[in-house]
Amino acid sequence: MTSKELDYIIQEGESYLVEFKERVGASLAREITAFANASGGRIFIGIADNGSVIGVKTDNKIRSQIQDIANNCHPPVQVSIDFIENIAIVHVPEGKDKPYQCSDGFFSRMGPNSQKMTRDEIADFLQAEGKLRFEEQFHKTFDFARHYDPQRLNAFLKTAGIGREIDDEIILENLGVAERIEDRLRMKNVGVLFFSRSIETLCEQATITCAVFDGTERIHVINRKDYQEDVITNIDYVMHFIKQELRVRYEMTGRPQREEIYEIPLDAIREAVVNAVSHRDYFQYGAHTTVEVFDDRIEISNPGGLPKGLPPEEFGKRAMRRNQIIASLLQRVRLVENMGTGINKIRRLLQEAKCADPRFDFGSFFTIVFPRAEKKVGAGLKPGGTTQETTQETDRTTQETGMATEEAILLLLREDPSITQKKMASRVGLTPDGVKFNINKLKEKGIIRREGPTKKGRWVIINRK
Known part of the structure; x- marks a missing residue:
């Protein structure tokens, strides 16, 4: 050393x-x-x-x-x-x-x-x-030249506030995600989840599937996305997906910007998503972590149920992690706080927002259910809303959609500063002209800029606000 x-x-x-x-x-x-x-x-x-x-x-x-x-x-x-x-x-x-x-x-x-x-x-x-730990096993087919993505490591280190003064291989070893055996660096499964270009062929079961259903039953799917990026990017994408589906209202605060009040606190939902990612049983192939949005509830489920040794009566009182290294890495980027506080934090956030208590289901899957309030008449308005209120709600919805699209584009730029507008269009679900329009808006707001030549340049995020 x-x-x-x-x-x-x-x-x-x-x-x-x-x-x-x-x-x-x-x-x-x-x-x-x-x-x-x-x-x-x-x-x-x-x-x-x-x-x-x-x-x-x-x-x-x-x-x-x-x-x-x-x-x-x-x-x-x-x-x-x-x-x-x-x-x-x-x-x-x-x-x-x-x-x-x-x-x-x-x-x-x-x-x-x-x-x-x-x-x-x-x-x-x-x-x-007697049971092997998935995260610590070496991935048999991982090839550094084809599968390793140094940009994902850069993003992780920046978020964790860690400098980068030594080689990637030494950093990966120190993070516990890779190990040198007979002069060959081998990536563990946990390293694949955080620092590979895509988990689609390397660790497909780590996919997070999000779906929106029409009504209260699993019959008609009106929107579905499968996210197969690294763990942290997947969490960001899932939160973006959910934000688009949540009802939101604005409160005047006396400041220039209004305060957004989501029907379910975003921090509570993020805690549930992080919990699902860090505690799922990755030995269960063919089963994804899922986020399902219904008219009356949101369900976030992960394969594996409660960790072995944690009885239902101890749930929320005692910390027991199925995937220690995954949780440790998420703690470094401040997505996981103190041990055993996540479930109580969800309960507290919902109580403070005067939302219904969550429900927890244990079995072969672990599921957190967030009840949703009854949808109001007129796109979130109370019965008898005025024309002025309707106009304000329409303006708010239009603004919200634009903001959500810009957030999705910023996520892609953070993940890959060299991404093309054509690739952005396919990832976000817009036409190339739609992407160009939103890129120009972000430039005008001083949030991003383009550096370098047209074909080999890169995007720089100046201001995330």
Whole structure:
């Protein structure tokens, strides 16, 4: 490891696979057993939780202390130790003889933290350990030259606030999505989900299918989209799809801009979509995560039901992640907050907006149902609305449609700054002239500009507001 790579890891901060510790102490055994019981990881000794470098004396004495702590775990954990500058790095492999225990009990990783397991969690852990984790398996057909998309990594790092001063391969290794084996970098399934050009042929089951039905039953489909981009772009596209279908009203706030009030809070829906993506069972082939919009409800479903070891009565009270690395990456881009808070956040947002409580269905699928209020007469108007109100509503709807189209185009430009207007037209569902019209509007608003020659230029987003 180079000093540059160490600086990069410090900048990234602690994660599911990385732990910082100021010094060697009794708590080191908890971190070692937690990594051994999970997917392995690295402990950087001489770095505070906030990333400030304190340093330790790197000599044979500290090496012996670390080795003794690892050997006193039960069963002993085989670790390797490196030194770089004044930092000790403890490499902990995933254990082959789980569970591992220290004098304080049994620990495992939960996001960027090591947590002590309860008696029931230990029992569930023992039962579940026979099952492979999809996200950590190497993808058999992934080819970096054909499938890897560096622009998706760029977008991820920018959103996460992480600089890019080292090679992509080292970054991918540090994120835990790739691993070098016999001088060949191999991509894990989690890396395919986040950083491939398309999941269509590599991981088709990760597709998110959105549909709008006429009425309250699954009979007549009036709109359908299948999204097969990377995880983060899929979430953005799904939110754009849902926003187009939600009823919205405006409230005057005394400021120049009116406040948009959606019938269901967008943050609650986004939380449900992120939950579906991060918790679905990717071993279930032939089944997509789905978003279904009916006149009286919105249903967001993912294959897999509740994670093994989480009984229905503990739902919403205890955190248990099916896909730890996926959740960790989403946490880096602030799409996942504190562990176990998502469901309670959805409930709180709906209560604050005076919306009906959500319903949760468990089975082979996990489904969140958002009830919708009864549609008002006259495109969202209350009965007896005036002509002026009708005109205002029509103007609002026209404006909203235009804004939604512009948002879709901005998503495409963020994903691929070199995208052609012809490709944009096919992706957004507009004619080339329609795309040109919206591009010109975005230019006039000072939101985007074109740089470089006509055929080999790129789009630059100046202002997302």
